[in-house]
Amino acid sequence: METSTKEIQPFVIKSSKKPLWLKGWNRIKRQRAAMFGLAIVLFFIMVGILAPLITSYPFDGFYPERTLVPPSAEHWFGTDDQGRDIFSRIVYGARISLWIGFFSVIGSIIVGCLLGLIAGFYGKWADSVISRFFDIMLAFPSILLAIAIVAILGPSLFNALIAIAIINIPTYGRLIRSRVLSVKEEEYIMSARSTGMSDIRILFQHILPNSITPIIVQGTLGIATAILEAAALGFLGLGAQPGEPEWGKMLADSRQFLTVAPWTLLFPGFAIMLTVVGFNMFGDGLRDALDPKMK
Amino acid sequence: MKSYITRRLLQLIPVLLGMSIVVFAIIHAIPGDPATVILGDQATPEAVAELKAEMGLDKPITTQYATYVKDIVTGDLGTSLKTKKPISEEITPYLMATVELMIISMVIAIIVGVNAGILAAWRRASWFDYSAMLIALIGVSMPVFWLGLMEQWIFAEKLGWLPSTGRINAREPVEVITGILLLDTTIRGNWPGFVDAFKHLLLPGIALGTIPMAIIARITRSSMLEVLNADYVRTARAKGLSELKILYKHALKNAFAPVLTIIGMLVGLLLGGAVLTETIFGWPGIGRYIYDAIGSRDYPVIQSGILIVSTIFVFVNLFVDLLYAQLDPRIKYR
Numbered sequence: 001m002e003t004s005t006k007e008i009q010p011f012v013i014k015s016s017k018k019p020l021w022l023k024g025w026n027r028i029k030r031q032r033a034a035m036f037g038l039a040i041v042l043f044f045i046m047v048g049i050l051a052p053l054i055t056s057y058p059f060d061g062f063y064p065e066r067t068l069v070p071p072s073a074e075h076w077f078g079t080d081d082q083g084r085d086i087f088s089r090i091v092y093g094a095r096i097s098l099w100i101g102f103f104s105v106i107g108s109i110i111v112g113c114l115l116g117l118i119a120g121f122y123g124k125w126a127d128s129v130i131s132r133f134f135d136i137m138l139a140f141p142s143i144l145l146a147i148a149i150v151a152i153l154g155p156s157l158f159n160a161l162i163a164i165a166i167i168n169i170p171t172y173g174r175l176i177r178s179r180v181l182s183v184k185e186e187e188y189i190m191s192a193r194s195t196g197m198s199d200i201r202i203l204f205q206h207i208l209p210n211s212i213t214p215i216i217v218q219g220t221l222g223i224a225t226a227i228l229e230a231a232a233l234g235f236l237g238l239g240a241q242p243g244e245p246e247w248g249k250m251l252a253d254s255r256q257f258l259t260v261a262p263w264t265l266l267f268p269g270f271a272i273m274l275t276v277v278g279f280n281m282f283g284d285g286l287r288d289a290l291d292p293k294m295k
Numbered sequence: 296m297k298s299y300i301t302r303r304l305l306q307l308i309p310v311l312l313g314m315s316i317v318v319f320a321i322i323h324a325i326p327g328d329p330a331t332v333i334l335g336d337q338a339t340p341e342a343v344a345e346l347k348a349e350m351g352l353d354k355p356i357t358t359q360y361a362t363y364v365k366d367i368v369t370g371d372l373g374t375s376l377k378t379k380k381p382i383s384e385e386i387t388p389y390l391m392a393t394v395e396l397m398i399i400s401m402v403i404a405i406i407v408g409v410n411a412g413i414l415a416a417w418r419r420a421s422w423f424d425y426s427a428m429l430i431a432l433i434g435v436s437m438p439v440f441w442l443g444l445m446e447q448w449i450f451a452e453k454l455g456w457l458p459s460t461g462r463i464n465a466r467e468p469v470e471v472i473t474g475i476l477l478l479d480t481t482i483r484g485n486w487p488g489f490v491d492a493f494k495h496l497l498l499p500g501i502a503l504g505t506i507p508m509a510i511i512a513r514i515t516r517s518s519m520l521e522v523l524n525a526d527y528v529r530t531a532r533a534k535g536l537s538e539l540k541i542l543y544k545h546a547l548k549n550a551f552a553p554v555l556t557i558i559g560m561l562v563g564l565l566l567g568g569a570v571l572t573e574t575i576f577g578w579p580g581i582g583r584y585i586y587d588a589i590g591s592r593d594y595p596v597i598q599s600g601i602l603i604v605s606t607i608f609v610f611v612n613l614f615v616d617l618l619y620a621q622l623d624p625r626i627k628y629r
Contacts, residue, residue, distance in 0.1 A: 136313035140605045143567035144585065148601060151589045152324045228438055232571055235440050236586065251441060258444060259452050269441030276436035284432075 027289040034285020040278025048094040057085035059092040059245045068261045078263040080254055086264060089245035090271045096246045097275060100161045100230040100239075101223040107165030109219055112172030117203050119173070120180025131177070134170035142167045143232055150238040157246065160239035164229045168222060175218055179211035213290050221283035224276045231272050247272045303613055314605050315367065319360055322598045328352065332592045333376055367602070373595030377588075382599045386584070390603070391474025392462060393580035396572070397565045398475075399496045400504035401558070408508040409554065412515025413542055416523060427512060434509025439568050443502040443575035450498060457498050460577035464491050499576040503568050507561040514557045518550040525549070551622060559615030563608045 018026075028034050047054065057075075063083030071078040077086035119130035137145070149163035183189065184207060192202050233239035234248030241249075247268040254264035330346040331338065347353050351362060366373065372382040411431070415424040451459030462476060463469055469488040472479045477496070480489035522528065523546055531541045570582030581604060588596035 132309060132313060135310050136317060138563075139310055139314055139609050140317070140601070141563045141567035141608060143570060144582075144601060144604060147570070147586065147589060148321045148597070151597070152321060152326070154326070224436065228436075231438050232440065235438075235571065236574065248438070248440075251438075251444065255444065258448050262448050265441070265444050265448070269438060269445065272438050272441065273433065273436050276438075277432060280432060280436050 024290055028285060031285035031289050033281050034289065037278050037281025037283070037285060040274060041282055044094045044098060044275050044278065047091055048098055051091045051095060055085070055088035055091050057088045059084060059088045060243050068257065068264070070261070071263050077267040078261065080250070080264050081257060081261075086250075086267055089250060090247070090267055093245045093247045093250065093268070093271065094275070096157065096240065096244065097227050097230060097272070100157065100164065101227040101275075101279070104161045104164040104168070104226045104230070105219050105222045107162070108168040108222065109172050109215060111165070112169045113176050113208065113215070115169070116173040116176030117180055117207065120177040121184060121199070121203055121207065127177075130173070134173050137167070137170045140167075143229060146229060146233060147236065147238060150233060155238045155241065157240050157244060160230055160233045163233070164226050167229075168226065171222065172215060172218065175214055176211055179214060180207055183207050183210050217283060217287045217290060220279060220286055224279035224283065227272065227276055227279070300617065303616070307609060307613065310609060311606065312364075314609075315364060315602060316360070318598050318602045318605075319363055321601070322594050323356070325592070325594070325597075327592055329376060329592075329594045332594070363598075367599075372599040372603075375588075375596050376593045377591055377596075382596055386581070386600065386603065388471070388474050389579060389581045389584040392578060393566075393569050393573070393582060395475045395477065396496065396499055396503060396569065396578060396580060397562070399500035400565060401507065401561075403500055403504040404507035404511055404561070405558065408511030409515050409547075411508075412512040412554075413519055413547065415512070415516045416519035417538070417542060419520065424516075428516070431509040431512045434505050435513075437505055439502055439506065440571045440575055442505055443499065443572055446498045446502055447575070458495050459498065462492065462495050462578065463488070464495075467491065499572050499578055502575070503565060503572040506564065506568065507558075510557060510561065511554060515550065515554050518553045519546055522546045522549045548622075552619060555615055555618065555622065559612045562611045566604050566608055 028038075061082070061084065063079070065083065066075075066079050067081050067083040069075050069079040069083075075085050075087065077090065079085055080089070115130050115133075119127040145167045146160075146163040149166055150159055153159035153162060189202060189206055192206055197205075230239055231246070231248030231251075234246045235252045237249075237252060239248065240246030242253075250268040251265055254261070254268075257264050328347070330343045330350065330352060334342055334346060344353070351359060354362075370383060372386065374381055375385060378385060411427045415427045418424055447459040450457045458464070467488065469476060469480050469485055469492065470483055472482055476492040477489060480486070480492055519542075528541060528546055531545050536545075566582070569578075569580055570586050572578065573580040573583040574586065581600060585597060585600035585604070587593075588600060
């Protein structure tokens with residue numbers, strides 16, 4: 001009898017030449033909303049970088065000859081009660097908001113990741129202590145906790161950044177912890193361990209890179225939240241100090257001119273909203289493209 | 296169920312203890328000390344030391360903490376440095392004002408958010424879906440305080456429809472019984488007072504409710520999308536049930552669990568947002584009370600205020616968890 005002479009093809013996983021990040025980028029590119037969000041974000045970044053080039057008035061000082069001027073060709077967004085050009089202040093304010101948003105999230109991610117890695121990897125009492133710590137932090141309404149932290153450190157932009165970074169630590173900590181719990185049972189971790197790799201190397205070379213996607217997604221959305229929180233602290237007088245062109249602070253300073261000069265309030269608030277919309281849209285798109293399981 | 300409740304309550308003890316430690320630590324980390332605040336900068340060091348001894352501030356920190364916990368457990372929240380009144384008495388009207396504001400915001404958020412979410416899921420990829428989700432996106436990105444200011448500008452200043460600050464028209468005060476003015480005016484049958492209180496609630500209620508509304512709409516939509524393709528929904532359609540019944544009775548019931556979780560979590564957001572909303576609208580609530588206390592270094596008020604607000608939040612979340620079992624019999628408690 002003749003047996004089938006059909007040759008059995010060895011099973012080969014076709015590896016594409018494209019690096020991972022490029023594949024991710026191609027998926028993001030297809031999300032129209034995400035690209036729109038990214039465009040808004042890039043726009044504000046450019047505005048922040050090019051601030052001295054696109055403004056023709058200083059953002060601080062006192063100009064009594066032109067206080068509360070309505071929007072016009074000379075002053076696109078009008079001027080405030082000190083005679084300062086609101087357009088210039090908003091442009092320079094972009095630097096502050098992006099700076100706080102970005103660095104507070106970086107801070108929360110670093111500390112949150114460390115705690116989350118330890119809790120997830122070592123388990124037992126380390127996990128109980130760290131997880132309870134997160135529970136306790138999350139039991140406080142976050143803005144109230146931020147206010148209390150600023151009360152300790154003293155009101156300033158930098159301290160507001162620290163406070164915002166602290167209150168958001170549990171978000172990233174919990175995220176990383178749950179990722180570690182699922183990743184550490186994978187076979188490649190076991191094989192790494194069997195080759196005698198140290199805990200630290202396993203954590204930072206294998207587990208962390210495999211948990212990075214949700215962190216990037218959450219971090220992008222986190223910048224949006226952080227910008228809102230910074231504006232809130234600025235509005236309450238706990239963030240930016242007099243003179244600093246922070247958007248929340250601008251709203252607080254112009255509150256009393258609501259009836260006579262609504263433009264002093266309209267534009268700073270709109271700037272906050274637009275930036276936050278940008279980060280939220282980009283973050284949502286990133287999530288859909290990179291991490292479909294996350295909701 | 297009973298044993299589950301007991302276990303959950305027991306689990307709360309370490310969290311509550313931890314919270315008391317954090318609050319206690321915050322108070323002690325804030326620069327300056329209560330004795331100097333009470334006596335002013337001109338006080339002699341001897342007088343400050345004497346007052347410190349009187350207040351127990353010279354004792355070791357662990358003793359101070361023990362006394363603090365003992366006081367809380369016995370219901371003694373301390374005395375305000377500013378008004379010299381016991382905080383447990385003073386705090387109630389503020390708390391009630393915030394509760395009333397939060398209830399109105401939540402009602403607005405749930406009614407609009409859930410319905411918008413259902414409709415958007417039902418007519419997926421329609422113009423309604425797109426515009427509802429765009430509005431929701433803007434809603435979650437909106438600074439509460441700016442929204443409040445814009446509301447005041449448009450509805451109070453320009454149109455003059457609604458009052459911009461306060462809880463009630465100062466010239467026509469209402470009798471306070473529970474502290475929740477809508478309830479108080481109803482009990483007394485004071486309808487003009489009810490309408491007045493309601494009008495005062497609308498603008499802050501909408502401002503505070505916008506973010507929760509947007510979040511609820513998004514969650515409801517995605518949760519509904521998951522169940523609308525389920526077999527039992529198709530069966531319900533096949534047997535000729537009206538769309539309304541299918542959406543609200545069959546689908547929503549199964550889609551509601553994630554929405555409920557979010558509602559529980561949003562209470563924390565509301566308690567935080569209350570600080571901002573109350574500042575804008577001159578609302579005499581707990582957020583404002585704590586914020587003012589921080590400004591005037593009224594330590595006992597900061598301490599007790601934050602602790603009470605956080606305790607409420609923790610218990611609301613527990614309550615929401617327990618509510619699941621009632622709504623969704625598939626969830627079993629171990």
